[in-house]
Amino acid sequence: MSKPIINRRQFIQIIALASTSWPLISQAEKTSHLQTPRKSSDLVYKNLKDPWLSIAEVQEHLFPADDTSPGAKDIYALRFLRNMLDAPDTESEEKEFIIKGVGWLNDLSIKNYKQSFMKLSSKDKESVLRKIETSRAGSRWLNLMMTYLIEALLSDPIYGGNKDQKGWQWLEHIPGFPTPTSEQVYFKLGNQSNDLSQRRSQTLRATS
């Protein structure tokens, strides 16, 4: 069994750091982010607002498309991330931490380059992200982004990433069978939801 993405004590350390050096997003802003309407699949990257707009840019920088392989947008890495952040087992601290990180990232971009992250050249994006990586909290934020990216690339498409199995195809991965239906995603099974009747209550963003 794998370890959790990040543990509670580390989180407390992060939040403690975040509250001193990371600008907090105002409650109004936060509410509006959480209320971003769910996109149908072909609209995953249309009309995005922050923090999702910046996160999509970060994801594409960390996992860029090239002539022979898919990038973060091709695999719908953003949709995967948003599904997971909405999953019932994801701690609200984790979601808040990811959103706070976007604020800090843009702050640093503006301070160093007078522009938000998404407007930077690829070279400047790289140097901002590497700069972030040198702080403990920043490194953990990027580590989380990478973890969700890799999960988006190679998890079953039912979770919203790995669009059209592009991740599996690129890496010549042969999936097992049977694959999960939308009623068999992990948070509707087992200890995540013990009672069959409870399994119906959560929905994922459309996947095709």
Added chain:
Amino acid sequence: MSRDYDICVIGSGAGAGPVISELSKQGKSVLVLEKGPWLTEEDFTKDEMACCRRSTYTPKLEDEQHVLEEENNDGSWSSEPTSESGWDFWNGNVVGGSSNFMSGYFYRIKPKDFRLLSEFGPIKGANIVDWPISYDDMEPYFTKAETEIGISGKIVAHKHQEPRSTKDFPYPPTSEHPIVNNIDRACAELNLTSLPTPRAILSTPKEKRNSCEYSGYCGSYGCHSGAKGSARAALLDDAVATGHCEIRPNSKVYKLKSNSKGQVVEALYYDRDNKAQSVTAKIFVVACHAIETSRLLLASDGPKHPDGLGNNYSQLGKNLLFSAGGSGTGEFHYSEMDKLTASAMKTRGPFVNRGLQDWYYFNDKEFGGKTKGGIIDFLLRHPNPISKAMDSKWNDDGNLNWGHNLKRDLKTVFTASQDLRFEVFNDWLPTDNCFVSLDSNIKDKWGSAVAKVRLGYHEHDLKVGEYLSAKAENVLRQMGAKNIRSSVSGSPPANLVAGGCRFGSDIKTSVLDADCKVHDVDNLYVTDGSFMPTGGSVPYTWTIYANAFRVADIIKKRV
């Protein structure tokens, strides 16, 4: 006094299944209290997120955890709750237990494993003892497990072959990956005996259970076809069908209440709504995972057992065992193969059913002569793609790896080679530094003290592990593997655990008697891996199944 049930079984995995099945087939009323939910074959898919990335079949560590104690360089001990370290010590809390998620490598322990002390002598710092029973006592039950659980394999004569009452396995071996030919060739060249690995996986159908579908995802995954010999698929479904067995999932037993005579009268548990419930029975059987069994008995104080049931001589929780050894890998690069060979090597599905027992016992001056060794098993790298990709997340210099560099690395990891791994299993010697107690601070979500586990190991375990690991590396080298590496450490595998309630003839040095009944409790048995005073150098599941069938026969005679 009337009781609700003849038998109340706590837990439903490999140690519980045989008792549940045998007693309910005999017409006794059996109640099973299982902490986890009841999932069926329909629920098990090949979903890495469910099996391995999230806590789906195990509790969230914030709700239920362990406290693990590890030794510092200066000999002191530090403890850390697993919700902080992230080191998950759960294996599978569902009906059928972790047998649902095993890989199903099945080995019998051998006659000398029952008398390790007499055969190989004492080792300083290790609490080695002989078992109170012999291989001959257990043999019929190893055989019974072959047919009841459904074990596939093929007997090939070799110098350490244990005696058998039947000629061969009831099911032929599962399909084999083409790489076994390379293993066989290399072993023949090295004058070693390459042996087919028995598996608790059906190669042909058995009653309602289908044979293996060869999806290529087995260990860590619940089985969709019913081929894997989990307690659920092999035993519990039939037990329920008798009409005498009731399985109560989502029922967490927190205490066994005993009376002034020292007998257990009631199991106290929380139901799915976290309401406290209780049930009475004539006989209680505990089999809920070695660590949790010790924890439950330690928490079950009573008038005759002030320090926990079966703990009047401070033996409870002591001499916990894991499996010692390690693992290694070698790479076979497709670029160095012709197209046909590369395509064969890429096959996904069939098993690498090969292992070596040449050094189960060996004679080496370095070890002072006659020594207990272990086994080597070969397997392909687990196909789980997310965990495979995660290794590429970091650079050699410890920074995060991203962008085109990451993509190049991933492409190489996934498409350049087939990686053959090996695992070494040798004895985890029982010591005073490996045991279960109750933590005085951390509680589970119901308010009960969690288990604290001290994870000490004996240096001898590493020495034997390294000896075997070097032998396994030789095989990979002979096969022409590249980039061969291995690791042997004292870090315990959380999925291979036994001991804590060792059986023996003396109440002062053991918790259970030879029948696996708690010495001074007339109606309490322990039938999971807890009973083992030493574990043999094999995965424990077959021994657990066999012993539980043996104890089931004993209980059958008295109710």
